[in-house]
Amino acid sequence: MTLSSDHLPSSACQPDRAILxxxxxxxxxxxxxxxxxILESLMVLPGHPTAEQVHRQVVLAEPTVSLGTVYKTLDSFVAAGLSKRVASAEGPCRRYDSDCNxxxxxxxxxxxxxxxxxNPELDALIRxxxxxxxxxxxxxxxxxxxxAGSRIS
Incomplete structure (x- = not known):
């Protein structure tokens, strides 16, 4: 079993732009x-960021990038298999996951x-x-x- 928290910083360093x-x-x-x-921001932001969070990160380096461009680009990443859209209970808010495993x-x-x-055991049960x-x-x-649930202290 492996758990990885949304609020923990990414264990990966800044991705190499040549690799991106x-x-x-x-x-x-x-x-x-x-x-x-946008891909770099998606990978370095902790957890499963929204397009708005990615946009805030991107405009630090390139202020002319619009939120609409970020949404379209993230959707193209999903279509190309570079990221996944993650369901959330926050209503229409879309969150993205750079981990496609x-x-x-x-x-x-x-x-x-x-x-x-x-959890490989859970995966086997489902299959x-x-x-x-x-x-x-x-x-x-x-x-x-x-x-969906709550953390138990």
Whole structure:
């Protein structure tokens, strides 16, 4: 079992921009300055930032980048597989995850924190359940649980 808190700073250092250019190019996107800054911000901000949080980070380096550009770029990252959109109980607020590895999310309704959760045993249970019970005429390819609750002190 692995838990990773939304409020802890990223363990990764500042990403190398040459590597970010390669990731964008490999995903079929042009490596523009704006895209590099947005991807870098998504990776260095703790947890699962909103587009607004990414925008606040990006404009520190490039004040002309609009919030609309950040939204469109983050959506293009999701479409290209560079990030994932994360459900939250905050209504229409979209949050993003730069970790595209298979994992689940625990949502604390008190702190609004999203905690990454990985557990191979849980994944095996879910795969076995759907292999046995199925979903009618639907074949799942991937899954991610979103569990809402409260931290226990």
């Amino acid at each position: 250019r390669q990731r964008l190019t490999a995903a079929g996107l042009r490596a523009t300055t704006q895209r590099i800054l 298979a994992h689940h999310h625990l949502y604390c309704i008190d702190t609004k924190e999203i905690i990454d959760y990985s 076995d359940f759907f292999a046995t019970h199925g979903l009618g005429n639907f074949q799942p390819h991937s899954f991610s649980l979103h569990v």
